[in-house]
Amino acid sequence: MILAFLIAFPLLNLGYRFLSLAITTGVTAIALYGLGIQFGQAGIMSVGHAAFVGIGAYTAAIVAGMFGIGFWLAIPLSIVMSALCAGMVGLPSLRVGGQHYIIITFCFCALLQIILTNGGTFTGAATGLDVGSIDHLFGINFDQLRNIYYLVTLVLIICLVTTYLIINSPYGRTLRAIRENEMLARAIGINIGLHKIGVFMVSGAFAGMAGILQAYYLRHISPILYGPFPSLYLALMIMLGGSRLIYGPLIGAVIVSFLPEIMRLDPIDSRIAYGIGLLIVVLLLPGGVSAGLLDIYRRLRPRSLK
Amino acid sequence: MIKLIAVCAVSAFTGVMIQKSRAQDQELKIGVVAAESGSFVSAGNTIVAAARLASQQINDSGGINVGGKTYKIKLYIRDNRTDVNVTIAAARELVNDIGVTAIWGTETHDFSVSMAKITGSAKVLQFSGNSSLGAVLDDKSVAPGGWLHYTFQTEPQEWQRSGSTAEGVLTLLTPLLPHPPQHSVVFVGNDATGQYLSSHYVKALEARGQKVDLVKYPPDTTDFSPLLTRIKGLNPDIVHFWYNGDSTLTAFPQALKLDVAPSYFLFGVDPGIYQQRQLKSDKPVTLSCVPVCWGASPSPVVQEYFKKYFDLGASKGPQSSVSLLYYDYFFMYAKALEKVGSIDKPDQIVDALLSMSYQGVVSPVPLTFNVHHQVTFATQVSLVKPGTSDQFVSTIQQPPPSPPPGDPGG
Incomplete structure (x- = not known):
C-alpha cells in the first residue's frame, strides 16, 4: 500500500512544493535505511551519519568538477567512498562501544565539517561546490521534478528491499545476535569485528547514495549540510520512526520533514515538538512510531484474522 | 418606487464600474523567499518588510503601467525556515505552481545559489543581496543561456x-x-x-x-x-x-x-x-x-525611508538596514517592465535592467548593474x-x- 502511495504521489497534484519536499524526504529516508541497519539490527548508534552523506555528496561534486564525471558514473564512486570511510570510522568500535563510540561518530562529523570548511578550492571551502544536472538516461529528462521524484523513489524502494533482505537473511540474524549479546555471539564463533565493520560499510553505502542524490538535487552543497546538527536530526528521525521495522526509517523521515510543513511549525516549535515526541517514544513506544502503529494494528485486527 | 429603481440602477452602475476598474488592474506576481523563522530570521524579516513597503508604495501610486495595462504587485511570501530544503521547495512552488515573474531573496549564499538553479532554468528573475555571489557571477554564467543570466546581485562587489x-x-x-x-x-x-x-x-x-x-x-x-x-x-x-x-x-x-x-x-x-x-x-x-x-x-532620503519602514511595524534590529539591499530593486524592476512593455519577456527585462540607471534610496548616485549583474554604491x-x-x-x-x-x- 505504501509503495503504491509512493508511486502515485505525484498524481495527487499537491503542487511542486510538496513534490520537492517529498524528494528531500526520500533522500533522507535512503540515508536512514543505512542507519536503521546499523542501529536497528547491529545495535550500534551513530550521531555522525550525515558525515557519510556528505562524503557521498562531495565525492560526486569533486569528480564532476575535476574529471567531468557525471551523475550515473559517480554513483558507484560515491557509494564506495562513503562505505570505505564508514568502515574506517567504525574501526574504533572494535575497542569501544556504547556511548563512547557515539561520541567518536559525533567527533568525526565535526572534524569532517572543519576539513570541508577549510579545504580551499578542493572542497570549495565554506562556500561549497556546485553540481550540474543529472544526465538524460533512456531519453528521460531529470530536470523535470517528477522524474527526479521517481528516480529517488526507485532508489528508496531498492534500499527498502535491500534492508528487508538483510533483516531476513542469516547476515541479519548474525547482526541481531551481536546486538543482543556480543560476548555470546563471539563465543559461538561469530567474527564480531568483521561483521561490525561490514555493517558500517553497508550503512555508509546507503549514506553515499543519499549524498549523491542530494548533491544533484540541490545542485549546490556546502559543509553546513553535513555537520553535527544534521546528524543529530538523522538520529532523531530513526528513533522517532523506529529502527527495527522495515518502514521505521521512512516514517521517521516523513514525520520530521512533513510535520512542520503541515502543522505550520517554525523551527523552534518544531524542535520542541520533536523533543516531546522523542520523550513519548522513549517512554511509551520504545520501538518507535512504526512499532507503535504495528502494535495498534495487531490489537485492532479482528480475532479471526490473528 | 422610482427612487428604488434609481438606487438600484446607481448601485448596479457603480458595481459594474468597480468590476471594470478591477478587471483593468492586472496582477504582477512577485515571490519573496526569506527566513521568517530559524537562525537567519533577523535578516530574513527585513527582506519581507522591504518587499511589503515597496509593493505597497508602488500599488498606492497606481501600480505599474506595462504595455497599456496597469499591474498591481501581489506578493507571495514564503518562509524558508533557514532550511535549504524548504528554500528549494518554496522556489519550486513560486516558479512552477504560482508562476511568479521574479523572486526576491534569499539572505544566504548557499540558498541563493541553489535557488538560482531553479529560477535560471525557468527564466524567472532573482534579486539576491549576497556579495558572495560575485564568486559565481562571471562572463559565462550571466551570458544568455548561462545559469545566472536572470540573477542580480543587489549588494556591491x-x-x-x-x-x-x-x-x-x-x-x-x-x-x-x-x-x-x-x-x-x-x-x-x-x-x-x-x-x-x-x-x-x-x-x-x-x-x-x-x-x-x-x-x-x-x-x-x-x-x-x-x-x-x-x-x-x-x-x-x-x-x-x-x-x-x-x-x-x-x-x-x-x-x-x-x-x-x-x-x-x-x-x-x-x-x-x-x-x-x-x-x-x-x-x-x-x-x-x-x-x-x-x-x-x-542622508535625509535614507532617514525618510527608515521612518516609513519602521512605521510599517518592522522591528529595529541589528540587520534592519539589510532591507535596503532589496527595496530599491522593486522600483527598478517596475521601471524595466514599463520600458519593455511586457512582463513575459524576461530576456528583454534583463537587458533593460542592465541598460538603465535608477536613483534609489540606498545610494546618492543612481544605481546601475554592471555586466556581471552586480550593483555599485x-x-x-x-x-x-x-x-x-x-x-x-x-x-x-x-x-x-x-x-x-x-x-x-x-
Missing part, C-alpha cells in the same frame, strides 16, 4: 565594499590614535560569508599599508575570550570585527573587558543598535552597516565619539576604481 569600508575606518580612526595605525587584526566568523568577505577585506587593508593578521572563530561561538586574548598578544592598532553583527555584539563587550586594542571597527553593527544597547568605550570605535545605517544616516562608516553611546560622526566613502593588488575582483 566585495572588493568595492571592502575598499570603501577600509578607507572609511582608517580615515576616521587615524586622527584619534597616537600614531597612524599600522597593524590590524581581522576577527571573522569561519563560514561561507566570513571566508569570502574577509579575503577581500584583508587585501583592502593591506593595500592601505596595514599589516594584517586574520583570526577566525567558529560560527556560534559565544565565549570569545581565548581568541581575544590571543589577539591582544598580537598588539594590534585596530581590531576589525567582521562580518556577523550578532556575533560582534557578543564579542565586542568581551574585547572591551579584556582591553584588547586601542581602537575597534564593528562591521554590521548599526549606530542605532549601539545606542539601544548603551555600549560605551573610552577607545575610538567605528561602525558600518549593510548597506546604510538606520541609526545615524546623514558607496559605504557609510560611522565613528562613535569615545565615552558616548549616542554621538556619531559619519562619512560616506565611494568605492575604489579597481580591486587592490592580489584581489581577483569578483
